[in-house]
Every structure is written in structure tokens, then in C-alpha cells.
Amino acid sequence: MNPKEFLPHIAYDSVIFGFSGDKLKILIMEYHNTRLFALPGGFVRTNEALNDAVRRGLKERTGLDDIFLEQFYTFGDMARFKPEVMKTIMQGLNDKVPDNHWLLDRFISVAYYALIDYKQVVPRPDAISDSCTWYDVDNLPVLILDHQKIVDKALQTLRQNLDHKLTNLLPEKFTMKELQSVYEAILGEKLRRTTFQRKLLASDLLVRHEKLYNGGAHKAPFLYSFARSEDLEG
Amino acid sequence: MNPKEFLPHIAYDSVIFGFSGDKLKILIMEYHNTRLFALPGGFVRTNEALNDAVRRGLKERTGLDDIFLEQFYTFGDMARFKPEVMKTIMQGLNDKVPDNHWLLDRFISVAYYALIDYKQVVPRPDAISDSCTWYDVDNLPVLILDHQKIVDKALQTLRQNLDHKLTNLLPEKFTMKELQSVYEAILGEKLRRTTFQRKLLASDLLVRHEKLYNGGAHKAPFLYSFARSEDLEG
Numbered sequence: 001m002n003p004k005e006f007l008p009h010i011a012y013d014s015v016i017f018g019f020s021g022d023k024l025k026i027l028i029m030e031y032h033n034t035r036l037f038a039l040p041g042g043f044v045r046t047n048e049a050l051n052d053a054v055r056r057g058l059k060e061r062t063g064l065d066d067i068f069l070e071q072f073y074t075f076g077d078m079a080r081f082k083p084e085v086m087k088t089i090m091q092g093l094n095d096k097v098p099d100n101h102w103l104l105d106r107f108i109s110v111a112y113y114a115l116i117d118y119k120q121v122v123p124r125p126d127a128i129s130d131s132c133t134w135y136d137v138d139n140l141p142v143l144i145l146d147h148q149k150i151v152d153k154a155l156q157t158l159r160q161n162l163d164h165k166l167t168n169l170l171p172e173k174f175t176m177k178e179l180q181s182v183y184e185a186i187l188g189e190k191l192r193r194t195t196f197q198r199k200l201l202a203s204d205l206l207v208r209h210e211k212l213y214n215g216g217a218h219k220a221p222f223l224y225s226f227a228r229s230e231d232l233e234g
Numbered sequence: 235m236n237p238k239e240f241l242p243h244i245a246y247d248s249v250i251f252g253f254s255g256d257k258l259k260i261l262i263m264e265y266h267n268t269r270l271f272a273l274p275g276g277f278v279r280t281n282e283a284l285n286d287a288v289r290r291g292l293k294e295r296t297g298l299d300d301i302f303l304e305q306f307y308t309f310g311d312m313a314r315f316k317p318e319v320m321k322t323i324m325q326g327l328n329d330k331v332p333d334n335h336w337l338l339d340r341f342i343s344v345a346y347y348a349l350i351d352y353k354q355v356v357p358r359p360d361a362i363s364d365s366c367t368w369y370d371v372d373n374l375p376v377l378i379l380d381h382q383k384i385v386d387k388a389l390q391t392l393r394q395n396l397d398h399k400l401t402n403l404l405p406e407k408f409t410m411k412e413l414q415s416v417y418e419a420i421l422g423e424k425l426r427r428t429t430f431q432r433k434l435l436a437s438d439l440l441v442r443h444e445k446l447y448n449g450g451a452h453k454a455p456f457l458y459s460f461a462r463s464e465d466l467e468g
Contacts, residue, residue, distance in 0.1 A: 009241045010342055050310025050342055074308045074344045076284025108244055108284055108344075110308045202436040 006043040011107040012054045013041035013147065014069060015154035016062070018118025018134050019169055024185050025134040026151060027062060027123055028141060032130050033092035036085070037141040039150060040132070041109065054112050062132050063124035069112040072157040073150075076108040080146040093128055113154040117169060138188065162186060173209055173223040176200070240277040245341040246288045247275040247381065248303060249388035250296070252352025252368050253403055258419050259368040260385060261296060261357055262375065266364050267326035270319070271375040273384060274366070275343065288346050296366050297358035303346040306391040307384075310342040314380040327362055347388040351403060372422065396420060407443055407457040410434070 016027040028037050042057030044050055051071070059065050083104040090097045097104070118134055125132035135141065137155065140148070162183065169182050180196050200206060207227050211220040250261035262271050276291030278284055285305070293299050317338040324331045331338070352368055359366035369375065371389065374382070396417065403416050414430050434440060441461050445454040 007243050007340070007342070009244060044310065044342070046340065047312065049312050050308065053310075071308060074284065074305060076278065076287075076344070078281065078283050106241070106280065108241070108278070110310070110342075 005045060006102075007046055008102050008105055009107055010044050010050075011041055011109040012044070012050070012057065013039040013075075013109050013111050013150055014054060014058050015039060015111065015113040015151055016058075016064065016067070017113060017115045017137075017154070017158060018121075019115065019182070019185060020117050020119040022185065024137045024188070025118055026137050026140060027064075028133060028135050028143070029061065029125060029129045030131045030133075030141075031089045031092055032128050034088055036089060036092075036144050037147075038144045039147045050110060054110075061126045061129070064116075064121055067114045067116060069114045071110060071112050073153050074108060074110045075146055075150060077146065078106075080109070081106040082145060085144050089128075109150075111150050111154065113158065115158065115169065159187060173225050175212060175221040175223060177221065179224065239279060240336075241280055242336050242339055243341055244278050244284075245275055245343040246278070246284070246291065247273040247309075247343050247345050247384055248288060248292050249273055249345065249347040249385055250292075250298065250301070251347060251349045251371075251388070251392060252355075253349065253416070253419055254351050254353045256419065258371045258422070259352055260371050260374060261298075262367060262369050262377070263295065263359060263363045264365045264367075264375075265323045265326055266362050268322055270323060270326075270378050271381075272378045273381045284344060288344075295360045295363070298350075298355055301348045301350060303348045305344060305346050307387050308342060308344045309380055309384060311380070312340075314343070315340040316379060319378050323362075343384075345384050345388065347392065349392065349403065393421060407459050409446060409455040409457060411455065413458065 018025040018027065027040060029040050030037050040058055040061045042053070042061060044053040048056070051069075054069055055067070058067060058069070086103050087097050090101075090103065123132045123134075137151075140151065142148075143151070170178060176197055179200070180191060180193065183196070184191055205227055206224040209223040209225060212223050213220050252259040252261065261274060263274050264271050274292055274295045276287070276295060278287040282290070285303075288303055289301070292301060292303065320337050321331050324335075324337065357366045357368075371385075374385065376382075377385070404412060410431055413434070414425060414427065417430070418425055439461055440458040443457040443459060446457050447454050
């Protein structure tokens with residue numbers, strides 16, 4: 001990479017959450033010949049918008065396209081400045097690494113996350129990675145630098161914003177049971193059905209529709225959809 | 235400023251919301267001899283954590299200390315790259331401005347906000363500013379670069395996170411009426427009392443305490459406090 005092609009000191013990292021009805025997963029890359037595991041990340045071209053750089057970079061590194069990425073935090077502690085890690089990665093690629101290489105400088109990283117159905121996509125590692133694979137969120141490999149901290153903050157943000165993110169993971173109309181299973185996978189804990197239903201119904205987030213008839217009609221559950229903002233006026 | 239003292243290409247801007255029972259305000263600075271209005275902002279030292287830089291910079295520029303700042307978004311569009319604006323600011327200070335000055339480069343800005351009681355603090359402009367003053371949020375001067383966009387995004391974030399931010403602005407125990415007046419000031423609209431009370435009480439956010447006795451006891455309102463997370467278990 002040409003040092004004049006990219007902004008120095010600024011990187012991005014992306015936490016791609018994958019969910020498909022069971023455990024919540026995260027996409028992790030392994031750098032070539034290093035056994036170093038990391039979030040997919042990259043750099044910003046000098047004439048490129050930050051958000052465009054992240055979309056472009058994620059596609060180049062993982063093959064994933066048309067992912068809705070949301071920025072959630074920018075990491076700028078001194079503790080994340082460990083030039084020896086980048087040096088190891090570059091040496092794993094057989095690159096010569098002069099001590100004043102721009103990639104060995106301090107980087108502030110803008111972090112993004114996305115939540116997708118992992119069965120709908122096939123991630124592919126780029127030329128500098130040995131793998132690009134889904135890991136269960138509670139069973140990640142040891143990650144470089146502050147990437148575990150970035151994952152933790154992404155997870156915290158995802159949980160806080162849960163109600164707004166679920167539309168990616170559910171059909172337009174869904175049953176209360178389907179909704180609860182998504183909540184449970186993301187929160188990582190079982191919820192009591194009665195409490196869950198009471199809170200959700202009190203929240204004004206849902207609109208109730210017809211029942212889901214599937215043969216024996218007398219136990220058919222109601223279908224719900226998320227209320228749009230114009231439904232929320234009180 | 236010595237170019238080696240600060241990271242190039244990285245800035246911060248802070249949106250300081252002030253509230254004291256009436257209109258929501260924002261702290262705006264006017265650069266010396268320019269009539270250019272801007273959010274208080276600055277740069278990150280090469281060996282300084284990003285969050286520390288913002289606290290230090292805000293104190294140096296406005297005199298405000300011990301402010302709880304929260305990061306909310308990093309702005310990195312190309313449209314914010316307008317070196318002529320920075321040139322005007324530097325010329326207003328009688329600085330000589332070589333065309334390759336590092337301050338004329340492209341900057342990505344990490345934005346922070348805070349919500350404080352503006353009657354508790356006295357902001358003071360720094361040496362490069364003619365003023366550092368509270369403006370009503372609905373009556374701001376024209377701001378440089380994308381600073382109005384930064385304000386809009388801060389306001390959007392503040393409104394989304396309203397429930398978690400109010401503890402700065404209310405006594406530990408408060409009446410429903412006090413709570414509603416804070417919501418109204420921040421949302422910028424009047425709310426219907428009955429709807430407001432019903433939603434807040436259904437939200438599990440509040441814990442009800444004793445009544446506030448203030449003489450004539452029969453109309454004494456209840457006092458509330460915010461539920462801590464351990465109160466929220468279902």
C-alpha cells in the first residue's frame with residue numbers, strides 16, 4: 001500500500017454479527033502465517049468518505065457486499081498502540097518492514113457493526129488472510145490489540161439498540177415466540193415468556209395483526225410487526 | 235502549534251448542551267476577527283488518549299472542567315474538507331499560513347456531547363475566540379463546516395438516549411411534572427400529561443417513592459427516582 005494513498009493514523013474495524021435462529025456469531029479473520037485473529041478492518045483513502053471506505057474495505061476483505069453498517073464508537077486509547085503486532089502481520093506476508101513504515105504508527109480506529117443472517121452470505125478471506133470464519137460470540141479466539149474490547153462494546157450497543165435492529169432478522173410479521181428467540185440469542189440468556197410478552201406489549205413497539213393459522217386453529221398465535229414511528233404517536 | 239505535537243487528520247468537536255429548566259442551549263465559540271461560529275473543538279496529541287484530549291481541549295478552550303462527555307459519532311465525509319475555512323480562522327489570528335500547513339489538511343472529527351446545568355458553570359473563551367456563549371438550540375448562528383450537522387446528530391442521539399441522561403438534570407427524587415418539563419425542553423415540544431405519565435409508568439424506568447408534602451397535603455404529588463438496572467429485572 002502506498003502511504004500517500006491512505007490517511008495515516010486512522011483505521012476502521014467492523015464487527016459483523018451473524019444470526020440465524022441459534023447462537024449469535026461474529027466474523028473473524030486470521031492473518032496469513034501468524035495465528036493472529038482480528039476483526040475485519042482497513043484504512044481510509046485520502047479522497048474517500050469514511051463510511052464509503054468501510055463498505056469498500058469490508059467487501060475487499062470478506063467478499064460481503066450490501067451490508068448495512070452502523071458506526072458505534074471510535075477507539076483512541078494509547079494502549080491500542082502496539083506496532084509489534086502490525087509488524088508481525090506484515091512479516092507474515094513476507095513484507096520488508098522499515099521501522100518508519102506508516103502502518104507502524106499509532107492508529108485511532110472507527111468501529112462499525114452490522115447484524116446479518118449468516119446463512120444468506122458466504123464470507124471469503126482476502127489474499128492476506130488464511131481464513132474468514134464465523135465464531136460463536138461466547139467462544140471467540142484471542143483477538144489482537146483491543147479487538148475484544150471492540151466486540152464487547154459492539155455487543156453492548158447491539159443490546160441497547162435491540163428493538164431497532166431486529167427487522168433484519170425477522171420476517172415482516174412474526175410471532176411473539178419468534179421474537180423472543182431472537183432476543184434470547186442476542187442477550188445470551190433465557191427470558192420468562194410472561195414477563196417478555198408483558199414488557200413488549202407495554203412498550204408500544206409492536207402492532208398486532210391476524211392470527212397465524214397453521215392447521216389446528218384454536219392455538220394459533222397472533223402475528224406482530226414493528227410499529228413505524230407514525231404508529232407511535234400517543 | 236507544532237505539527238509533530240498533534241496527530242494529523244484527526245480532530246474532535248464537542249456539543250455542550252445546557253439546560254436549566256427552560257430552553258435547551260448549546261455552547262458556541264466565535265473565532266477571533268472572523269465572525270465564524272463553531273463548536274468547541276481541537277486536536278489530539280501524539281501520545282494522548284482520544285478521550286483525554288477532548289477533556290483537556292474543552293477545558294483549555296471554554297474553561298469547563300469535570301464535564302462528562304460522551305462520544306456519539308465520527309464525521310468523515312469529504313464535504314467537510316474546506317481548507318479555506320481554517321485558513322480564514324488562522325488569518326484572523328494574524329498567523330502566516332503556508333499552503334502545506336497541517337491544519338489545512340483533511341480532518342476526520344470525533345464528536346462528543348455533554349448535558350449540563352448551564353447555571354452551574356461560567357464558560358470563558360480562549361485566546362483565539364471572541365466569545366464562548368450559550369445559544370438556544372433553535373436559534374443558533376450559522377456554523378462552519380458540518381457543525382450544524384454535528385449538532386443535529388447530537389440532538390438526535392440525546393433524544394434517543396433521553397432516559398439515561400436525565401439524572402444530570404434532575405434531583406435524585408423528582409415529581410412527574412418536573413420530569414415532563416425536562417422531556418419537553420429536550421424534545422422541543424409539549425407532551426400530553428396523561429399520555430406521558432402512562433408511558434413512563436409502563437416503561438419500568440421509574441421507582442415511586444413517598445409523596446412530596448408541601449403544606450396542603452391532599453394534592454401532594456408522588457416523588458420518583460430512576461430505577462437502577464437491578465430494579466429492572468422482571
